[in-house]
Amino acid sequence: DTEVTQTPKHLVMGMTNKKSLKCEQHMGHRAMYWYKQKAKKPPELMFVYSYEKLSINESVPSRFSPECPNSSLLNLHLHALQPEDSALYLCASSQDRTGNSPLHFGNGTRLTVT
């Protein structure tokens, strides 16, 4: 069982919809991440939060808006997406910012934009 919980598991949305992806962890981790994974590719980093502050935005389009309400929760708000944004969106967390702290991933949200 994964210790990082993501909801929903699947999401289908139109290009004019607004939706949110949610992520939760209760391991006391202070860094949380959003990744995007296309089929047969490794994950690509989108955002990093450290101690509830946005630390990294990998030049992600503004139609993706992250939010970290508290140390256990991470949201990704979606608006006016394009079909090419269809992918598996993975949330992850790590204990801290050091290099030997592994990331723990959730099972992802499979997003389809129609």
Next chain:
Amino acid sequence: GDSVTQMEGPVTLSEEAFLTINCTYTATGYPSLFWYVQYPGEGLQLLLKATKADDKGSNKGFEATYRKETTSFHLEKGSVQVSDSAVYFCVLRDSGAGSYQLTFGKGTKLSVIP
């Protein structure tokens, strides 16, 4: 910059066969190395890790040794099972605080047939 090169596969083995997935890396600092596994329809799971030279990570019969002299971290298992069928990612995380970035290999798809 950092990079990870792993055999891309796909790799098809019979049950109980010996597995090796090669992984080599380049890094500017002193990285930690990880193997993650992704089963169909799921997120990434940490399989094993090594944080310094000559460390051996092991889990579920899988092993990998951090070889600084050959900049390698090859994954091995003595006897694979059908349930090991998945995509395996070799991952590098550079050392030091603020080292958010993971550098992924392209992934190796393993299929184990009965």
